Amino acid sequence: MAKTLADIAKHTGARVLGDPNIQINGVASIHSAAARDLIFVEDEVLLSAALDSRAGAVIAGEFAGTSLASKPLLIHRQPRLAFARAAALLREQLDLTGGVHSKADVHPSARLGKLVRIDAHAVIEAGADIGTGSQVGAFTVIGEGVRVGNDCEIGPHVTVYPGTTLGDRVIVQAGTTLGSTGFGYVRDEATGKYEQFPQLGRLEIADDVEIGANCTIDRGALDATIIERGVKLDNLVHIGHNVRIGENVVIAAQSGVSGSSVIERDVIVGGQVGIADHVTIETGAILGAQAGVPSKKTIRGKGILFWGTPARPIKQYLRELAAMARLARSTTDKSE
Numbered sequence: 570m571a572k573t574l575a576d577i578a579k580h581t582g583a584r585v586l587g588d589p590n591i592q593i594n595g596v597a598s599i600h601s602a603a604a605r606d607l608i609f610v611e612d613e614v615l616l617s618a619a620l621d622s623r624a625g626a627v628i629a630g631e632f633a634g635t636s637l638a639s640k641p642l643l644i645h646r647q648p649r650l651a652f653a654r655a656a657a658l659l660r661e662q663l664d665l666t667g668g669v670h671s672k673a674d675v676h677p678s679a680r681l682g683k684l685v686r687i688d689a690h691a692v693i694e695a696g697a698d699i700g701t702g703s704q705v706g707a708f709t710v711i712g713e714g715v716r717v718g719n720d721c722e723i724g725p726h727v728t729v730y731p732g733t734t735l736g737d738r739v740i741v742q743a744g745t746t747l748g749s750t751g752f753g754y755v756r757d758e759a760t761g762k763y764e765q766f767p768q769l770g771r772l773e774i775a776d777d778v779e780i781g782a783n784c785t786i787d788r789g790a791l792d793a794t795i796i797e798r799g800v801k802l803d804n805l806v807h808i809g810h811n812v813r814i815g816e817n818v819v820i821a822a823q824s825g826v827s828g829s830s831v832i833e834r835d836v837i838v839g840g841q842v843g844i845a846d847h848v849t850i851e852t853g854a855i856l857g858a859q860a861g862v863p864s865k866k867t868i869r870g871k872g873i874l875f876w877g878t879p880a881r882p883i884k885q886y887l888r889e890l891a892a893m894a895r896l897a898r899s900t901t902d903k904s905e
Contacts, residue, residue, distance in 0.1 A: 572659060574626055574641055577607070580658045581651040583628065587641030593625055596656045607643075607659075609652035628652050667702075679711075682719065700737065712748070718776065732788050736776035742804070744783040748772040751787035751794075751810025751828060766790060768810065775799075781806065781822070790828075797834070815852070827864075835871075843878075856880060 572580075575589035597606040599615070602624035609628035610619045616636070619627045626641040627633075628648045636642075645651035667684035669675055675693040682701035687693060691705045694713040699705065703717055706725035711717065715729050718737035723729070727741050730748030741747065753766040770789025774796045780786070781804035788794055788810060795813045803822040808814065812826050815834035820826075824838050827846040832838070836850050839858035844850070848862050853871030861878030862868060868875055874883040 571605070574643065577655045577658060578643055581628075581643065581645060581654040583643040583645040583651050585641065585643060586634070586638065587626070589641075591625055591641055593655075593659065595659055596652065597624065599624070607652070607655055609648045611648050628655065688725070694731075706743070715748075724782070730772075730788065732770070733772040733774070735774045736778065736798070738777050739774055740779040742780065742782040742784075745780055746785045747774070747780075748788045749785060751790055753790050753810060753828065770794065770810065772796075775816075778802075784808075787812075787828075803840070809846070821858070857883065 571592045571594050573589060574585050574591050574593060577593060578585045592605060593607045594605040597603065597608055599608050599619050599622045602608050602622050604623055605625045607626050607628065608619055608622060608624040610616050611630060613632040616629060616633055620639050626643060628643045628645060628651050630648050631644060631646060633642055634644045643651060667686045669687040670689040672689040673687040673691045675687060676695040678695045679693045679697045681699050684702045685699050686704045688705060688707040690708045692710045693699065694711060696714040697711045699717045700719035700721065702719055703721040705711060705723045706727065708725055709723055709727040711729050712731040714731050716734045718735055718739060720737055721735055721739045723741045724743040726744050728746045733748035750768045753768060754763040755766050756763050768788065768790050770791050771793040772786060772788040773793050775798040777798055778796055778800045780802045783804055784802055784806045786794060786808040790810050792811060794808065794810055797814060797816045799817040800814050801819045803820060805823045806820050807825040809826055809828040811829040814832045817834055818832050818836045820838040821840040823840055824842040826832065826844045829846055830844050830848040832850045833852040835853045837855045839856055839860065841859045842856045843861045845862060845864040847865045849867045851867065851869040854868050855874045857874055857876040860876055860880040862880050868880060870882065875881060876883045877886045
């Protein structure tokens with residue numbers, strides 16, 4: 570949907586330099602932009618290239634606030650953030666129809682809010698509640714009694730088990746499973762066989778959570794697995810039972826969090842990180858790619874990067890690597 574620069578400025582919190590009435594249709598890179606596209610620059614070095622591009626307008630930082638630009642500018646202290654907000658605004662489409670596809674299977678006791686869209690071969694089971702403006706993709710199953718909030722986007726081939734609650738504006742990409750049985754077993758010492766510990770709890774997902782493709786999040790064993798507001802999960806992330814993830818946590822692809830661990834707010838978890846059971850990652854810590862955290866360990870240090878297995882602060886990790894390298898050289902020299 571086309572928007573004026575004034576509309577975009579209001580939505581993003583930017584200020585306009587130039588014609589506020591210019592129409593923008595989309596976003597692009599500096600090199601691929603067309604005449605009605607919006608681009609952004611974070612570095613003053615790239616400002617000239619942006620102004621020489623075909624783009625209709627440029628989002629830039631305060632460094633461009635006093636320039637005599639050849640194009641209209643949107644000035645924002647975080648150009649990348651403003652660009653992301655503008656892109657979301659321009660992607661919005663008015664859907665005043667909603668509707669249930671003729672090949673969808675919706676139980677008579679399910680409740681659908683206004684403007685809900687249910688795609689072909691989706692299954693909405695008894696007592697499910699889908700909030701206003703939400704979308705359910707093809708071949709997705711929404712289990713009995715599941716609650717989905719307003720303006721959610723549930724992709725195709727998603728399975729949401731009973732006992733799951735989703736807040737408003739939750740995005741779930743294709744192939745993800747929510748509320749599945751947790752991995753909890755008790756070993757019979759007499760026979761050596763494993764028997765499943767009860768997995769009867771819930772999964773609670775708060776507002777504005779985004780979950781990538783092919784993720785799995787288990788329900789709690791007896792209580793709840795909880796994903797708090799604003800959490801962002803990449804593709805192929807696994808969250809075990811009874812885990813609690815705090816607000817605005819980001820977890821990159823192929824990471825796993827074992828049962829009963831707690832990740833406090835504003836933590837960043839890199840790709841392929843392994844977090845064992847009963848771990849606590851305190852507020853603001855950063856786990857680098859392929860880090861490993863053993864059972865019952867606490868990671869603390871806001872803004873500190875932890876690396877390696879077992880995870881330790883990056884400065885310590887690098888000192889240890891350097892020491893091992895010196896030892897290896899010394900051993901090699903002696904053998905020669």
